[in-house]
Every structure is written in C-alpha cells, then in structure tokens.
Amino acid sequence: MARRENGARPIRRTRPRTCVGCGTESPKKGLIRVVRKPDGGVSIDPTGKAPGRGAYLCASADCLREAKKRKALSRCLKVVIPESLYDELESYIAGLPERKD
Numbered sequence: 001m002a003r004r005e006n007g008a009r010p011i012r013r014t015r016p017r018t019c020v021g022c023g024t025e026s027p028k029k030g031l032i033r034v035v036r037k038p039d040g041g042v043s044i045d046p047t048g049k050a051p052g053r054g055a056y057l058c059a060s061a062d063c064l065r066e067a068k069k070r071k072a073l074s075r076c077l078k079v080v081i082p083e084s085l086y087d088e089l090e091s092y093i094a095g096l097p098e099r100k101d
C-alpha cells in the first residue's frame with residue numbers, strides 16, 4: 001500500500017471494510033471482495049485489487065445468506081446480482097481454508 005506523507009493534503013480516509021451481511025467491520029483479509037467491474041459485470045475478487053466498486057462480505061455462509069436475503073450486495077453495488085454469483089460465492093466460501101485468527 002503506497003503511503004504518501006509529504007504534508008500536502010492529508011487524505012486520511014481509512015475506509016472501514018464492512019460486511020454487507022452482518023455489518024461488522026473486519027480487517028480486509030477476513031472479508032471477500034465482490035466487485036462491480038467497469039463493464040457492469042459482478043464477480044468475486046480474490047485479489048482485492050480489481051478495479052471497480054467493491055462490496056465486502058465475511059467468508060461466512062451465514063453472512064452470505066443474510067446479504068442475499070436483504071439484497072445488500074445489490075444495494076451496495078447498485079447493480080442486480082445474478083443468482084449465479086451467490087452460487088459462486090457459496091462455493092468460494094465453502095472452498096476456503098478455515099481461518100483461525
């Protein structure tokens with residue numbers, strides 16, 4: 001992460017990454033990024049670096065369910081989330097190694 005501190009204009013916007021399912025702020029690494037790409041498509045962004053508007057979700061099936069129920073991802077990304085993306089997220093979460101931290 002590039003950090004510039006040359007006294008010009010302190011832009012100190014540390015955006016909290018908030019899960020769209022449970023609303024809990026988590027450090028970035030614990031959240032899955034879903035990105036709305038410049039072309040309007042939506043996909044999972046495992047690198048966290050894809051360009052576009054991002055929404056974050058805990059790596060948890062519960063949060064995914066909650067987000068789906070409340071259409072939180074659609075709201076956050078201002079785009080209709082295809083059913084297939086939820087399926088993709090579900091298998092993505094299921095395939096993640098369990099985190100113990």
Ligand SMILES: [Zn+2]
Pocket residue numbers: 019020021022023024057058060063
């Ligand atoms: Zn969550």
